[in-house]
Amino acid sequence: MRIVVKFGGTSLGSGERIERAATSVARAVEQGHEVAIVASAMGNTTDELLDDIVYDADESDRAEIVSMGERTAVRMFKGALSAHDVDAEFYEPGHEDWPIITDEFGEVDIDETTRRTHALAGTMRDEVPIVTGFLAEDHAGNVTTLGRGGSDTTAVMLGKYMDADEVVIVTDVEGVMTGDPSVVEGARNVGEISVDELRNLSFRGAEVVAPSALSYKDSGLGVRVLHYQHDDLLTGGTTIQGEFQRLIDLQEDRLSCLTVAGRAVRNRPGILSELSTALSDEGINVEAVSSGMDSITFYVRQADVETAETVLHDCVVDTDTLSSVTVTDSVAVIRITGGELPDQPGAVNRVIDPIADARINLIDVITSATSISIMVPWDDREQALNLVQDAH
Incomplete structure (x- = not known):
């Protein structure tokens, strides 16, 4: 089975949580699965970096600065996997095999990204690729971004173009809930939800999966949302079903x-x-x-x-x-x-x-x-x- 696993900032918020995430990946690899990782910035790193930009920085400088959160996370994750004797390689903008390319308008270049992602998928038999979420690179080699929630977009996009069986979004919520557990009593996990239902909820404030990510989901790609304390990447959480139809x-x-x-x-x-x-x-x-x-x-x-x-x-x-x-x-x-x-x-x-x-x-x-x-x-x-x- 080929899976892409996105770890959100909360699930990578400390060394202990990175170790927990790496353990779950190592277990899946030991079971014979091909795994690719998308890593968000650790904890609130991106917000903290943005708050520190108090001067009038241009877009290219801002992108380079905020990229440091994800760049640090992939290095930490690679180190943790190496400690588990799992071969891994991290990918960030500037790497010769970096997969996600944007055009002059800041939109994803689908043809070039598909070609590069297919090539990256070919390495999964021998190693675990760890990709910086949220980031992209234009044809001139400049760092660009995929917008807020871009790590989710990175994961589902890679899952689609890598011909993955499933994308697992590991986050700080227990999948999609019937209500906000901090507000209502008895809120429970929704085992399944359609992509249309979830996208409407996302645009109305439900912080589960970034709306931009769901447009890359097709009917053959499974997407599941999982709490970071659930150690088995292959079970549990909420399954997102279907695809958008025009x-x-x-x-x-x-x-x-x-x-x-x-x-x-x-x-x-x-x-x-x-x-x-x-x-x-x-x-x-x-x-x-x-x-x-x-x-x-x-x-x-x-x-x-x-x-x-x-x-x-x-x-x-x-x-x-x-x-x-x-x-x-x-x-x-x-x-x-x-x-x-x-x-x-x-x-x-x-x-x-x-x-x-x-x-x-x-x-x-x-x-x-x-x-x-x-x-x-x-x-x-x-x-x-x-x-x-x-x-x-």
Whole structure:
């Protein structure tokens, strides 16, 4: 089995923890597995280095300075593996076989990185490669970085291009939890989670796997999150399933939008829950929701609109700070989904600008971490769909 293991800063935060990590790697190697390591900076080294840059350093100098945390970590890890009689080699920018190359725009050069990573994978039969996480190198040999959480990106990227069976993210959390264990009682590990679910959680503050890393995961690559105190790298933690799919979909059902206006939208806690619950109690599925300062809009199937309007009107009548409910029928929704959307500047504009240029009314645009939903008049749906498809 070929695995890439990323050790986060916490798991390398002391000599004792590095020794623990090295022991787990040595055990996997003894069992006959091919292992590559991605090492983050030890503890909070990167943050401390950044805090110490109090002068106006240019990007190249900053990259060189912050790289020292990872450069130290790979040397420490190699020493620990050598103490276990495991052959290892560390790789950092400047090494002749360094794998991760960026172009003039700071983006990963996929072709060159794939070629170099394949070559690095060929060494895994004889040694454990230890790669600095977070760092890259441009074609001129300058140190660049992969951004915040870049060590996760390094690991999943290498796993993909090394044709690894699995990437293991070793961190200071026990996989993905049902809730924050420091806040809620009884939080437990989620054994499995989809890549879409995790990416949405990541963009909303769940610090498990960096969102940028998940775009490199494909269906054939296993990714697992494991606590650093779990000594067996091959078991436990949370498995991340699936891969991102780029889909452009026109929903077949006509929708209606119901807009509830009133001061309660911003001044009364729980108003969204109350309105949603009222619709749910009548068996009405809400397809999408958008909100403004003084309004909430619910999108439901047009077949349900009369019941939905009655339900929401009753809520308006019963609540002094809600003013009215209005309805617009014959709405179409086009959905674009894809894990790479958050990493593409201007992704929303590329979708909506052609529609606006065609003088099609945009009723609403709703975005999430991995999707864009566009609401247009029903009669314009086919033209809008074609414009979106051409834009992608």
